[in-house]
Amino acid sequence: MHIGYARVSTAEQSLDLQLDALHQAGCEQIYSDCASGSKPNRPGLTAALSHLRPDDVLIIWKLDRLGRTVKSLVDFVGDLADRRIHFRSLTDGIDTSTPTGRFFFHIMASLAQMERELIVERTQAGLAAARQRGRPVGRKRRMTPSKVQSARQLLLSGVPPREVARNLGVSIPTLYRWIPASSR
Numbered sequence: 001m002h003i004g005y006a007r008v009s010t011a012e013q014s015l016d017l018q019l020d021a022l023h024q025a026g027c028e029q030i031y032s033d034c035a036s037g038s039k040p041n042r043p044g045l046t047a048a049l050s051h052l053r054p055d056d057v058l059i060i061w062k063l064d065r066l067g068r069t070v071k072s073l074v075d076f077v078g079d080l081a082d083r084r085i086h087f088r089s090l091t092d093g094i095d096t097s098t099p100t101g102r103f104f105f106h107i108m109a110s111l112a113q114m115e116r117e118l119i120v121e122r123t124q125a126g127l128a129a130a131r132q133r134g135r136p137v138g139r140k141r142r143m144t145p146s147k148v149q150s151a152r153q154l155l156l157s158g159v160p161p162r163e164v165a166r167n168l169g170v171s172i173p174t175l176y177r178w179i180p181a182s183s184r
Contacts, residue, residue, distance in 0.1 A: 001056045004030035005048045007037065007065045018061040021090050025059050037067055054084035062091045063112050073109040142170050143178045151179055 004027030006018035015032050022030050029051060033044035045066075052058055058080060060066055066089075067073045077087050077096060086097040092108045095101035127137050143151075147168050154164045165175040 002027045002059055003048050003051055004059045005045055006032040008034055009036050021061050022059060025090055027059055052085045057086040057088055059088045063089045063108050070109045070113040077105060142174060148178050
């Protein structure tokens with residue numbers, strides 16, 4: 001039996017391209033997830049794995065849909081091999097039912113990890129360049145200086161922290177992070 005697995009990282013992304021390719025590859029059942037590749041718990045992948053039997057084939061659209069590190073990919077495919085389950089990646093041309101396919105899998109897994117590391121490296125370089133130029137990086141802060149001042153005044157006047165946090169639109173831990181108990 002051919003079982004397919006598709007994954008996107010965010011809800012804004014579409015599974016359509018992957019699903020079409022998996023249907024064309026002859027997948028009888030297809031499972032999917034909307035989760036980061038670095039997340040270990042993916043219900044769709046778990047369901048796909050539970051339906052695989054010896055001599056079945058797990059088919060994915062591309063290697064990076066399965067995992068991010070060489071170790072995790074090699075371990076994953078090794079576990080499949082231990083269960084006598086084959087693995088195919090459509091766009092990478094990997095088919096572990098042959099010796100050449102198994103060799104090519106290890107090469108492609110290494111390339112997938114290198115690509116991920118390059119993305120992280122470029123992101124870090126971009127953030128460093130933005131910091132050097134004085135641009136703010138990361139999420140916008142929820143607690144502005146005026147909110148901190150208002151929170152201090154409300155707390156000093158006896159308003160409970162829970163109510164202050166609710167009025168400012170922040171969580172209680174955020175309020176305490178900006179105005180520790182020792183400074184009240």
